Amino acid sequence: MTATARTEALLHIQASTVEAAHQLPDVTLKTRREFSGWILSLRGEKKDEAMDYSDLRHKPRIFERIAIAGFLIVLCTLITKQSLGSNGTNVFSRHELGVTHVLITGGAGYIGSHAALRLLKDSYRVTIVDNLSRGNIGAIKVLQSLFPQPGRLQFIFADLGDAKTVDKIFSENAFDAVMHFAAVAYVGESTLEPLRYYHNITANTLVVLEAMVRHGVKTLIYSSTCATYGEPEKMPITEETPQFPINPYGKAKKMAEDIILDFSKNSNMAVMILRYFNVIGSDPEGRLGEAPRPELREHGRISGACFDAALSIIPGLKVKGTDYPTRDGTCIRDYIDVTDLVDAHVKALEKARPKRVGIYNVGTGKGRSVKEFVDACKKATGADIKVEYLSRRPGDYAEVYSDPSKINRELNWTAQHTNLLESLSIAWRWQKSHRNGYSSP
Numbered sequence: 001m002t003a004t005a006r007t008e009a010l011l012h013i014q015a016s017t018v019e020a021a022h023q024l025p026d027v028t029l030k031t032r033r034e035f036s037g038w039i040l041s042l043r044g045e046k047k048d049e050a051m052d053y054s055d056l057r058h059k060p061r062i063f064e065r066i067a068i069a070g071f072l073i074v075l076c077t078l079i080t081k082q083s084l085g086s087n088g089t090n091v092f093s094r095h096e097l098g099v100t101h102v103l104i105t106g107g108a109g110y111i112g113s114h115a116a117l118r119l120l121k122d123s124y125r126v127t128i129v130d131n132l133s134r135g136n137i138g139a140i141k142v143l144q145s146l147f148p149q150p151g152r153l154q155f156i157f158a159d160l161g162d163a164k165t166v167d168k169i170f171s172e173n174a175f176d177a178v179m180h181f182a183a184v185a186y187v188g189e190s191t192l193e194p195l196r197y198y199h200n201i202t203a204n205t206l207v208v209l210e211a212m213v214r215h216g217v218k219t220l221i222y223s224s225t226c227a228t229y230g231e232p233e234k235m236p237i238t239e240e241t242p243q244f245p246i247n248p249y250g251k252a253k254k255m256a257e258d259i260i261l262d263f264s265k266n267s268n269m270a271v272m273i274l275r276y277f278n279v280i281g282s283d284p285e286g287r288l289g290e291a292p293r294p295e296l297r298e299h300g301r302i303s304g305a306c307f308d309a310a311l312s313i314i315p316g317l318k319v320k321g322t323d324y325p326t327r328d329g330t331c332i333r334d335y336i337d338v339t340d341l342v343d344a345h346v347k348a349l350e351k352a353r354p355k356r357v358g359i360y361n362v363g364t365g366k367g368r369s370v371k372e373f374v375d376a377c378k379k380a381t382g383a384d385i386k387v388e389y390l391s392r393r394p395g396d397y398a399e400v401y402s403d404p405s406k407i408n409r410e411l412n413w414t415a416q417h418t419n420l421l422e423s424l425s426i427a428w429r430w431q432k433s434h435r436n437g438y439s440s441p
């Protein structure tokens with residue numbers, strides 16, 4: 001286009017704009033008249049009923065324009081703060097706008113997949129990173145079938161130990177928050193393979209944290225455990241109970257906590273550390289469940305062992321230790337339903353604020369012995385589970401149960417599913433229809 005043609009085109013546009021202005025609809029004229037009237041009343045002048053909107057006398061003077069602009073700026077700032085939080089990073093409000101993107105590490109695992117389901121249901125955007133060493137692709141497939149819409153759920157097969165890949169994932173995605181679930185998590189196995197535990201839990205947390213810092217991700221919800229307390233003298237356990245873990249799993253989680261907490265002292269990051277007690281149950285609608293690796297059966301948790309025994313996958317349940325100083329000689333644990341646990345994560349995410357560091361026990365506050373647990377499991381499954389009594393399992397502590405009052409108070413969270421039989425019955429429904437985990441109907 002030549003310079004002359006461009007000038008002609010511009011003149012044409014201006015002419016049509018003037019034309020359009022002359023055809024302003026009545027409503028615009030009315031608004032301008034009202035505006036002029038408002039300006040006059042601010043000046044203390046009398047409103048001229050016959051005034052014309054185009055009368056220059058009624059246009060705001062320069063200082064009035066500055067005052068109006070200032071007023072509008074203050075108003076816009078207030079509205080923005082209201083919707084984005086005082087420093088623009090309020091996760092909850094961004095979620096209300098429908099944009100919160102949460103990275104779930106270990107989202108193919110038992111707890112991670114339930115958390116992903118809940119977040120997706122609540123309209124969050126979710127990216128799962130999992131190396132499938134402990135998790136199940138079957139859980140991912142279920143989630144994908146429930147949320148097939150583009151942009152809702154992304155699955156990335158990757159190992160958190162691979163810092164380069166993790167960095168690439170962060171650079172290709174704008175995460176608002178990270179829920180770091182991925183970890184090996186068997187107390188018994190940790191005593192046999194401590195290096196695996198220290199590396200997987202501690203080093204990988206460092207990789208995630210460093211990537212968050214590099215890419216400006218401001219919120220971390222960290223999965224910790226009651227195992228960090230070890231064997232406290234006083235029950236119930238509060239967040240102030242001294243942490244003296246007695247097995248590599250608990251020690252590695254405590255180290256990861258220390259790394260995060262030391263880092264948080266000079267950072268704006270919002271950090272929520274959730275110390276889970278013993279997680280049981282499954283999605284009440286039967287879409288997800290707990291599917292531990294068959295080769296790790298010997299290290300498995302009590303709930304999995306009970307169900308395996310009920311399904312005759314193993315000949316019977318081995319109760320490990322009957323000489324603990326407890327009411328019936330078996331260990332006491334605080335069993336928390338996975339639905340409540342993921343609810344605690346959502347509440348933690350909603351209440352996360354820059355520089356806020358929260359540490360919370362997530363438990364029911366009730367302790368149940370292994371024998372009581374096995375009785376409930378027999379009722380839930382209806383199976384006459386054969387029980388064998390063995391000596392103690394290395395790394396076990398006699399009794400832990402939580403004082404959940406801090407999380408009740410600060411996150412407005414209370415365990416809702418405290419009926420052990422009910423939680424086990426729900427989990428059993430899924431287990432018996434998934435005899436071989438996700439790979440079998």
Ligand SMILES: O=c1ccn([C@@H]2O[C@H](COP(=O)(O)OP(=O)(O)O[C@H]3OC[C@@H](O)[C@H](O)[C@H]3O)[C@@H](O)[C@H]2O)c(=O)[nH]1
Pocket residue numbers: 185186187188224225226227276277278279299300301302303305317318319320321330331332333370393396
């Ligand atoms: O087959 C079994 C399994 C477990 N148990 C006993 O059941 C009790 C609970 O053991 P689990 O392995 O289910 O759970 P743990 O208490 O060791 O740790 C659990 O809770 C805290 C979480 O953070 C851990 O990830 C989780 O493994 C222990 O006393 C254990 O010895 C058995 O008697 N037989």
